Amino acid sequence: xxxxxxxxxxxxxxxxxxxxxxxxxxxxxxxxxAAGGSTLWxxxxxxxxxxMEHQSSIFLAHLASIxxxxxxxxxxxxxxxxxxxxxxxxxxxxxxxxxxxxxxxFVGDMQDSEVPQARKFKLEWDNPDNQTFxxxxxxxxxxxxxxxxxxxxxxxxxxxxxIGAVRQVEYNLNLTNIWNHQFDFLAIDSxxxxxxxxxxxxxxxxxxxxxxxxxxxVGEYTKFKGAGLLSAEAILSFSCAGLG
Numbered sequence: 518x519x520x521x522x523x524x525x526x527x528x529x530x531x532x533x534x535x536x537x538x539x540x541x542x543x544x545x546x547x548x549x550x551a552a553g554g555s556t557l558w559x560x561x562x563x564x565x566x567x568x569m570e571h572q573s574s575i576f577l578a579h580l581a582s583i584x585x586x587x588x589x590x591x592x593x594x595x596x597x598x599x600x601x602x603x604x605x606x607x608x609x610x611x612x613x614x615x616x617x618x619x620x621x622x623f624v625g626d627m628q629d630s631e632v633p634q635a636r637k638f639k640l641e642w643d644n645p646d647n648q649t650f651x652x653x654x655x656x657x658x659x660x661x662x663x664x665x666x667x668x669x670x671x672x673x674x675x676x677x678x679x680i681g682a683v684r685q686v687e688y689n690l691n692l693t694n695i696w697n698h699q700f701d702f703l704a705i706d707s708x709x710x711x712x713x714x715x716x717x718x719x720x721x722x723x724x725x726x727x728x729x730x731x732x733x734x735v736g737e738y739t740k741f742k743g744a745g746l747l748s749a750e751a752i753l754s755f756s757c758a759g760l761g
Contacts, residue, residue: 533626534639539619546612552576553605556598565593584674584683591682646733653729660723663715670712677708688712 556576563569569578577598580586586598624630628639638654641647667688669675674685689709695717698705705711 534628535619535624535626535630538638539616539623542612542619543616546609546616549605549612550609553602553609556580556602556605560595560598560602563593563595582676583669584676587676587683589674589683591676649729649733653726653731656722656726656729660719660721660726663719663722667712667716667719670708675708679706686712688716690716692717 559572559574559577563572563574563577569581577586580598580601585601586593586595588594626639628636630636637647638651639647670686671688672685674683676682677684677686686708689707690713691710694710695714698710698714702714
């Protein structure tokens with residue numbers, strides 16, 4: 518029975534979890550399109566003789582930070598940059614198609630779906646078990662993303678500003694360092710410690726995700742607790758990211 522004013526961002530999808538998902542998929546498509554298009558735009562105008570920060574480069578700089586577009590010595594090659602941009606543009610069309618399918622053809626409310634697994638992802642703000650179930654899946658994806666970053670740095674390598682080159686980085690899973698860097702993570706000057714923090718974060722998020730999926734709501738459920746449950750996911754992610 519929850520209603521929102523027309524000015525509220527999600528007012529149009531109240532009690533329409535299928536439409537809510539469609540909007541998020543379409544939003545993802547817009548982000549992928551912007552990333553791919555902007556990368557191609559920066560690539561077409563990039564001058565390797567001018568420092569990257571003087572060319573208002575954002576997307577190329579992010580790719581450079583994970584060792585894409587430059588060789589091990591830090592010299593510009595452009596290898597793989599256009600391919601990554603095109604993949605993002607192609608994925609944006611896939612996301613757009615998915616958003617249209619959920620918006621036009623699929624059910625407006627996941628609870629009305631004929632697929633039992635789909636009905637589990639219906640947003641029920643007054644159902645604590647539903648909220649913790651959805652939270653668990655989000656945490657799993659965060660954990661997998663951290664594993665990808667750690668393995669990419671270990672196998673391919675990332676840019677090390679201390680030496681001005683791309684190098685492979687083995688993570689340093691030192692729990693004492695991770696604990697001590699909770700509140701001074703901006704002072705970390707070791708990529709090994711950065712990757713160690715992400716490795717620990719991957720374990721923490723995947724373990725927490727599995728726990729939330731396999732269990733029911735723990736403790737007494739209150740309106741305050743329910744409203745902040747999914748927000749806690751974002752707070753946990755950003756806070757634990759500081760461990761790196």
